[in-house]
Amino acid sequence: MIRGFFRLIGLLLLAGGFIFMVYDGARFVADQTLRFTRFGQFWNDVHQSSQLALRTWVEGTAPWLWNSVIRVLLDQPVFAVLGVVGILLMILFRPRKPLIGYSRD
Numbered sequence: 001m002i003r004g005f006f007r008l009i010g011l012l013l014l015a016g017g018f019i020f021m022v023y024d025g026a027r028f029v030a031d032q033t034l035r036f037t038r039f040g041q042f043w044n045d046v047h048q049s050s051q052l053a054l055r056t057w058v059e060g061t062a063p064w065l066w067n068s069v070i071r072v073l074l075d076q077p078v079f080a081v082l083g084v085v086g087i088l089l090m091i092l093f094r095p096r097k098p099l100i101g102y103s104r105d
Contacts, residue, residue, distance in 0.1 A: 003093045010089030017083030024079065039081045040074030 024036050043051050058066045073081065 014086030
């Protein structure tokens with residue numbers, strides 16, 4: 001049950017990544033400049049105070065983590081972040097392969 005839920009979340013994230021890829025592609029066709037929507041910008045548009053709360057919490061516990069990992073993640077395109085997280089969830093929670101000659105009761 002929980003495995004299916006996480007696979008559904010992964011599929012929705014993958015679909016969101018595809019939507020942002022189409023959005024950035026349409027914006028490229030419209031004004032002939034290649035600009036990707038950054039994940040940090042998208043997060044600010046959705047809920048700015050949560051990103052600020054995460055920053056203060058991370059800088060309070062492990063300040064090196066903000067500049068080396070999270071800031072790099074926030075500068076990536078939205079379609080890449082959502083796509084990678086969606087694919088990882090779908091791979092991690094894929095159905096188990098059936099055992100040959102054994103029953104799973």
